[in-house]
Amino acid sequence: MVKAPAPALVQDLERLLAGFPYARSLPVDPLAQVLPWAGDRRAAEIVGVLASTVAVGNVKSIRTDLTALLARLGEDPRGFVEGFPRRSWRTLLAPWRHRWIRADQMGFLLLRLGEIYERYPGGLEELFLEGAEGPGPEERFAAGVHALSRGLRYGGPGESRSYYEPPPGYLRLFPSPREGGHPACKREVLFLRWMVRRSPPDLGLWTRVDPSILHVPLDTHVYWIARHLGLTRRASRNWPTVVEITRALRTMDPGDPVRFDFALAHTGISGDCPKRPDRSICGRCAVQPHCDLWRGRRRVPRARGA
Numbered sequence: 295m296v297k298a299p300a301p302a303l304v305q306d307l308e309r310l311l312a313g314f315p316y317a318r319s320l321p322v323d324p325l326a327q328v329l330p331w332a333g334d335r336r337a338a339e340i341v342g343v344l345a346s347t348v349a350v351g352n353v354k355s356i357r358t359d360l361t362a363l364l365a366r367l368g369e370d371p372r373g374f375v376e377g378f379p380r381r382s383w384r385t386l387l388a389p390w391r392h393r394w395i396r397a398d399q400m401g402f403l404l405l406r407l408g409e410i411y412e413r414y415p416g417g418l419e420e421l422f423l424e425g426a427e428g429p430g431p432e433e434r435f436a437a438g439v440h441a442l443s444r445g446l447r448y449g450g451p452g453e454s455r456s457y458y459e460p461p462p463g464y465l466r467l468f469p470s471p472r473e474g475g476h477p478a479c480k481r482e483v484l485f486l487r488w489m490v491r492r493s494p495p496d497l498g499l500w501t502r503v504d505p506s507i508l509h510v511p512l513d514t515h516v517y518w519i520a521r522h523l524g525l526t527r528r529a530s531r532n533w534p535t536v537v538e539i540t541r542a543l544r545t546m547d548p549g550d551p552v553r554f555d556f557a558l559a560h561t562g563i564s565g566d567c568p569k570r571p572d573r574s575i576c577g578r579c580a581v582q583p584h585c586d587l588w589r590g591r592r593r594v595p596r597a598r599g600a
């Protein structure tokens with residue numbers, strides 16, 4: 295357990311946010327390819343699930359491969375998902391690949407989305423909410439992520455599996471915080487931020503989910519800076535660390551705990567933070583007074599897990 299963040303850190307994070315160059319960072323983020331669909335909730339969900347699932351690696355390769363993938367869906371992602379012959383899922387998107395993620399896996403994802411939308415007229419929000427029960431925000435959110443992951447893998451709670459068997463490696467694309475190892479589930483949690491947060495840059499299309507239950511999508515950049523700002527002392531990038539960092543962020547803004555996430559992630563992605571003391575760069579850093587690395591207190595070991 296870490297102590298509550300100092301008021302001065304909150305003020306400096308606000309300064310980081312106020313001066314953040316969204317015009318530079320948003321176009322390179324996968325969210326940029328979801329935003330054009332903000333007026334069509336179902337299409338935004340489909341594109342959002344694809345975009346968050348391939349959000350692995352550097353932003354340039356994500357953008358290139360996601361653009362190629364979305365081009366296959368054309369101008370009507372919803373019609374594509376509803377209309378393609380289901381037996382063709384293996385070859386539907388071939389040839390395509392993003393790192394270890396293959397075209398047959400993404401074809402199966404589109405198949406699963408079609409099956410989910412037949413059962414859940416309210417879409418993935420309804421699937422999430424069907425599972426999101428518990429005494430507090432942490433339990434509700436973890437249960438909702440579990441339901442979403444289970445749905446994208448096989449089917450919703452109480453639903454039988456897909457008629458088709460998923461291709462090798464598919465199930466690992468959608469981990470659950472309830473599994474052994476308690477993974478951080480970064481991509482699902484990122485998708486939920488996009489859909490639920492009401493303020494830019496996010497879409498806020500899921501109006502039945504309270505943004506106060508959101509947790510931080512814990513990528514390597516957010517983990518690094520959170521660790522150096524003292525928001526966690528945990529050495530593993532897993533679900534308990536997601537919860538610990540989110541608790542700290544919730545003390546700063548109980549209604550919108552992941553408000554700083556985009557800026558923190560892109561501080562690392564953009565190279566604004568060199569992840570080493572550099573007087574020419576760190577001198578301009580809004581959170582420099584709180585950075586353990588700058589203050590020379592300690593070096594943080596590489597995180598275990600993903």
Ligand code: SF4
Binds near residue numbers: 569580581
């Ligand atoms: S002070 Fe330097 S190393 Fe620390 S967070 Fe800021 S830019 Fe990164």
